[in-house]
Each structure stands twice: as structure tokens, then as C-alpha cells.
Amino acid sequence: MRKHIYIAYTGGTIGMKPSSQGYVPAAGFLTETLAKMPEFNRSEMPLFTIHEYDNLIDSSDMSPSDWQRIADDIADNYDDYDGFIILHGTDTMAYTSSALSFMLEDLAKPVIVTGSQIPLAELRSDGQVNLLNALFIAANFPIAEVGLFFNNRLLRGNRSRKVDADGFNAFDSPNFPPLLEAGINIRLKAGELAKASDKKLTVSNVSAQPIGMVSLYPGIAPEVIKNTLQQPVNALILLSYGVGNAPQNPKLIEQLQYAKSREIPVVNCTQCIRGRVNMGGYATGHGLQEVGVLSGSDMTPEAALAKLHYLLSKNLSFEQINLLLTANLRGELSE
Numbered sequence: 001m002r003k004h005i006y007i008a009y010t011g012g013t014i015g016m017k018p019s020s021q022g023y024v025p026a027a028g029f030l031t032e033t034l035a036k037m038p039e040f041n042r043s044e045m046p047l048f049t050i051h052e053y054d055n056l057i058d059s060s061d062m063s064p065s066d067w068q069r070i071a072d073d074i075a076d077n078y079d080d081y082d083g084f085i086i087l088h089g090t091d092t093m094a095y096t097s098s099a100l101s102f103m104l105e106d107l108a109k110p111v112i113v114t115g116s117q118i119p120l121a122e123l124r125s126d127g128q129v130n131l132l133n134a135l136f137i138a139a140n141f142p143i144a145e146v147g148l149f150f151n152n153r154l155l156r157g158n159r160s161r162k163v164d165a166d167g168f169n170a171f172d173s174p175n176f177p178p179l180l181e182a183g184i185n186i187r188l189k190a191g192e193l194a195k196a197s198d199k200k201l202t203v204s205n206v207s208a209q210p211i212g213m214v215s216l217y218p219g220i221a222p223e224v225i226k227n228t229l230q231q232p233v234n235a236l237i238l239l240s241y242g243v244g245n246a247p248q249n250p251k252l253i254e255q256l257q258y259a260k261s262r263e264i265p266v267v268n269c270t271q272c273i274r275g276r277v278n279m280g281g282y283a284t285g286h287g288l289q290e291v292g293v294l295s296g297s298d299m300t301p302e303a304a305l306a307k308l309h310y311l312l313s314k315n316l317s318f319e320q321i322n323l324l325l326t327a328n329l330r331g332e333l334s335e
């Protein structure tokens, strides 16, 4: 029996058309373009149904309410399809992939987020390869988690980052191996094929949360942190140096102590592309740990932000949030 894959088309370059202001999404255009590509209808390919969203957007316009719409859409169609493809812009694809990984609990079917750097209708588009492979993989190599497929690699969604603004190899997963690689042969790497499961999918609701994100830099004034911590910010992601280090300026540390006294979780993620936070490594990191800053381990800033949205949208105590933030919930961090 041919598998049947559900494609949710949210917008992004893959379905865009040129306009006088640059590329813009255009209703009906992606579906029309795909219909002219016979390779998508070959017998080796799964059947697919496209649900084009009514307001197609550039992914720079994505917000948590859009994550919610995608998660609810998957849940509404979950029993009728073998897998799900989310067509999405590349700019915030790593954020949406991270968010979906937290919102969809007990997934037993593949969810693959993909898109392209050049629109599908244009010469030299990477959209054909990305979508064709994503469909084929969802049908034949079902990995029951949220993945991001780009340039012949399936990455764990909550480990992925956009690393190239204009290259085809736009995504990487610096701290976790790819789930699968598609060369002449398609090979599983860190991914595991889905097993039959009688677990029921549950979807967590998220709402937009005021979260501060401050990247440290030499000479940063404590006021920058102080101002970020003003209401209504209810969590702070600190992008620190190296293995989690920050200047030892007591005024700066005082601000972080103040965050703790107000029960605002502060997560320490490194500015480095690769590697993990270890606040015990240097005195400059130890100071942060002493005032209750939490280790983000090797979480990407995108995953930390999505995880905070997920946790802050639940009715949890400060202690519970701290515990879950530092725990491995969906393979997003190495413990």
C-alpha cells in the first residue's frame, strides 16, 4: 500500500514568487508548480495531500501562535496519514522545529520540516531535492520525531541551526549527529526507525512569552541585563563565552541574583557554535552557578527559547521549570 503523507504548507521561499519588493509568498503557486513536476507522482513516491495555509508567510513573521497552528494541524490529521511534512521558510525553521519537538509528545510518526533557499519554480532550486527526499524519507525511513531536512541530511529539529544565509547547506546540527544522510544510499545515522506504538499523541499549548536573550560582549554594562530583566520578562537566556563564562563584575552578577530572587529562570547557553556549558570550568563561570544560573548544556539558543515557551506556558512552579529546563526532554541536550 502506498503511504500517504500530509504536507502543511506555511509559506517560505520554497513557494514564493518574485515581486517588485523581492520574493513574496503567493497563494496556490506552490501547488500549481508541484503539479507540473512529474517526479513527485512516480509510483515509488508516496501519495501526498497539500494543505496550503490561508495566510502564507515569510518565516520571519512566525510567532508561537503559528507553532500552535502547525501542531494542532498535525494532531487533527494524525490518524489519517503516515507522516507529516511542514513546508516552512528557512529563517526561523530551527525555532519552529525546536518548538514542535516540545509541543508534540509521544510522536509515533515522522514530522519533517523543510523548505528551500531558491523557490521551487526557479532554475537551480534546492526545493525539488529537499521536498522530494523529505517525502520519500517520511514514507520509507520513518523516524518518529521532529526532524529538519535540508541538503540531503535529516537533522534532529531541536539540535538544528541556520548556519548559512545564502548557501544550500544552510543548516547544521553542531552538537548532535544527523539522524539520516541521503547520498547514493539513504543511511540512518543517529535516527531510529519508528516502532509500532499504541501511545497517543498529545499536543501542549504554547503562548508567546516575554523572554530576554542577551549575548555578552566585552565591556557590557550591568544595566543592559538590568533593563532586560524589567517586567514583563519572565526568563533570560544568557549567551555566554566559551564553556559558560561571564565577566566577574559584581554589579552584573548582582542582576542575575536579583533575577533568581524574582523567580526568573536564567539559562546559560554558549555563544560558541559547538560544545557545551560547564560552569565549573573557570572561576568566571562558577560565579554564575553560585547565583543560580542554570546550565543550558549544549542546547542551541533556538531550542532553549522554544523550551522556555513550552515550559512557561504550563502551570509550573519556578522549581519545576528549573528542573525541566536542565533535563533532557526530547533529545535537545546532552546530560
Ligand SMILES: NC(=O)C[C@H](N)C(=O)O
Residues within 6 Å of the ligand: 011, 012, 013, 014, 057, 058, 059, 060, 088, 089, 090, 091, 092, 115, 116, 117, 118
Ligand atoms: N529561504 C527562506 O525560506 C527565507 C525566507 N525569508 C523565509 O524564511 O521565509
